[in-house]
Amino acid sequence: xxxxxxxxxxxxxxxxxxxxxxxxxxxxxxxxxxxVAYLTYFERKVIGYMQVRIGPNRVGPWGLIQPIADGLKLLxxxxxxxxxxxxxxxxxxxxxxxxPALAAWAVVPFTxxxxxxxxxxSLLYIMAIxxxxxxxxxxxGWASNSKYAFLGAMRSAAQxxxxxxxxxxxxxxxxxxxNSLNLVDIVNVQDQGRFAGWGLSFLSWNWLPLFPMFLVYLxxxxxxxxxxxxxxxxxxxxxxxxxxxxxxxxxxxxxxxAEYANMILVSALTSIMFLGGWLSPVxxxxxxxxxxxxxxxxxxxxxxxxxATFPRYRYDQLMxxxxxxxxxxxxxxxxxxxxxxxxxLNIWK
Amino acid sequence: xxFQTGVFYFLSAILIFASLRVITARNPVHAALHLILAxxxxxxxxxxxxxxxxxxAIILVYVGAVMVLFLFVVMMLDIxxxxxxxxxxxxxxxxxxxxxxxxMEMGLVLGSKYFQVPAAEAMVPAGVSNTKAIGALMFSDYxxxxxxASLILLVGMIAxxxxxxxxPKKSRYTNPNQQVFVKAKDRVRVLxxxxxxx
Numbered sequence: 001x002x003x004x005x006x007x008x009x010x011x012x013x014x015x016x017x018x019x020x021x022x023x024x025x026x027x028x029x030x031x032x033x034x035x036v037a038y039l040t041y042f043e044r045k046v047i048g049y050m051q052v053r054i055g056p057n058r059v060g061p062w063g064l065i066q067p068i069a070d071g072l073k074l075l076x077x078x079x080x081x082x083x084x085x086x087x088x089x090x091x092x093x094x095x096x097x098x099x100p101a102l103a104a105w106a107v108v109p110f111t112x113x114x115x116x117x118x119x120x121x122s123l124l125y126i127m128a129i130x131x132x133x134x135x136x137x138x139x140x141g142w143a144s145n146s147k148y149a150f151l152g153a154m155r156s157a158a159q160x161x162x163x164x165x166x167x168x169x170x171x172x173x174x175x176x177x178x179n180s181l182n183l184v185d186i187v188n189v190q191d192q193g194r195f196a197g198w199g200l201s202f203l204s205w206n207w208l209p210l211f212p213m214f215l216v217y218l219x220x221x222x223x224x225x226x227x228x229x230x231x232x233x234x235x236x237x238x239x240x241x242x243x244x245x246x247x248x249x250x251x252x253x254x255x256x257x258a259e260y261a262n263m264i265l266v267s268a269l270t271s272i273m274f275l276g277g278w279l280s281p282v283x284x285x286x287x288x289x290x291x292x293x294x295x296x297x298x299x300x301x302x303x304x305x306x307x308a309t310f311p312r313y314r315y316d317q318l319m320x321x322x323x324x325x326x327x328x329x330x331x332x333x334x335x336x337x338x339x340x341x342x343x344x345l346n347i348w349k
Numbered sequence: 350x351x352f353q354t355g356v357f358y359f360l361s362a363i364l365i366f367a368s369l370r371v372i373t374a375r376n377p378v379h380a381a382l383h384l385i386l387a388x389x390x391x392x393x394x395x396x397x398x399x400x401x402x403x404x405x406a407i408i409l410v411y412v413g414a415v416m417v418l419f420l421f422v423v424m425m426l427d428i429x430x431x432x433x434x435x436x437x438x439x440x441x442x443x444x445x446x447x448x449x450x451x452x453m454e455m456g457l458v459l460g461s462k463y464f465q466v467p468a469a470e471a472m473v474p475a476g477v478s479n480t481k482a483i484g485a486l487m488f489s490d491y492x493x494x495x496x497x498a499s500l501i502l503l504v505g506m507i508a509x510x511x512x513x514x515x516x517p518k519k520s521r522y523t524n525p526n527q528q529v530f531v532k533a534k535d536r537v538r539v540l541x542x543x544x545x546x547x
Contacts, residue, residue, distance in 0.1 A: 131409055131414065132408070139382075142378060
């Protein structure tokens with residue numbers, strides 16, 4: 001490591017810290033994009049087997065090169081801009097969709113030292129950046145100048161704003177018990193407690209004492225990423241494909257990249273906030289980044305499982321779930337956690 | 350000029366440009382988008398001043414929530430630019446007066462050093478995060494103003510609901526609460542019929 005730093009220092013001089021940060025960004029983004037590509041493959045395989053099909057199996061062994069072939073196909077296709085579209089915004093919208101999905105990774109810790117920017121308010125940063133993801137969808141819907149796209153955008157805007165509130169409240173509970181806004185601290189706090197002392201640290205992770213919040217966060221995460229059963233903004237059967245109906249080629253692909261990148265992000269955040277991040281579930285195994293990846297994969301599998309299992313929510317049911325079910329649960333649990341922390345039974349000291 | 354000053358001028362230039370476009374853009378959606386850019390840049394400038402909580406809060410609240418709903422409304426409006434321009438000269442004196450007032454207020458605040466108004470310098474001990482310092486102040490020294498502000502927000506919320514309430518719903522609609530609890534046996538009755546014989 002020192003040799004690399006010295007070599008870089010000699011090569012770039014004063015600009016080396018900036019170059020080194022760029023290298024780190026590439027080291028995060030490139031594997032994630034590969035992860036996105038293979039998540040689409042995994043999704044098609046998993047849903048295929050759940051529906052007693054085989055899924056992609058022609059391109060490469062077991063269809064393993066399928067996502068690369070899909071990507072190439074989309075790269076080579078023409079991007080058609082509708083005649084009456086608002087051209088500038090039409091082009092910018094996919095970028096606005098993917099930029100927050102990538103920018104949020106700046107503060108996501110992979111282990112207690114492996115993090116691009118270990119800032120104090122990283123939880124707030126995540127909430128702020130992910131809340132901007134909705135612009136890509138709204139603007140694409142508006143700029144397309146098409147009824148279906150606009151309907152999809154409106155649905156999506158209302159949905160994401162509603163579920164962001166429950167998401168924020170469940171994160172407030174996490175921040176209360178961990179007494180920190182820093183994601184590294186949030187994970188480290190989960191390694192303390194009675195069960196962790198007995199070597200059963202998976203019982204001292206946040207998911208157990210904050211179980212309702214864990215469920216609310218996970219389900220709101222599905223809603224925030226516009227995944228089935230909350231995919232009313234796409235709603236293939238009612239509004240064709242929703243907000244991206246007018247997009248083709250790479251512009252269309254970027255929306256999908258953003259959706260899958262967001263799925264990976266939500267799974268990483270759920271693992272960090274509630275499932276102990278890189279901590280090992282039992283005392284006799286070492287902590288490590290592989291645990292984080294295992295937890296993320298498990299949650300991603302849940303995402304795919306949901307899609308293969310549940311029918312799409314009707315729009316009013318979706319709004320009811322967000323406002324009339326999740327929000328009251330969050331408000332009540334917030335008070336419960338507050339009282340719990342002030343009582344002698346407090347387990348987070 | 351050091352790096353920070355350079356960043357400051359860069360952000361300020363974008364902020365001024367975006368703010369100007371908010372009032373000059375012909376398309377209301379473009380104006381709203383420039384307002385979003387202005388808020389975002391403003392967050393950048395605050396982050397430069399090491400007020401990271403405020404910087405993130407403005408992006409979280411204004412960019413992430415308020416402007417989304419604002420765009421939502423603006424996109425649905427059918428705005429005729431010529432009709433809006435009609436009353437321009439009638440409203441100009443009032444608008445100019447308000448603008449002048451705001452410039453004066455800003456001048457008083459920003460120039461307080463020159464007018465010998467003792468403004469309290471923000472003192473944050475090293476090692477305490479910005480968020481913690483603001484939180485501690487909010488719930489100790491400024492707890493009454495803070496509660497008052499939240500009360501005003503609550504009143505505003507109730508007012509918005511009252512203003513848009515159009516009396517009880519007369520149309521027939523489905524109640525999701527009942528729908529959720531429906532069981533198959535509420536809807537389907539399985540009959541046992543004896544086989545008919547001649």
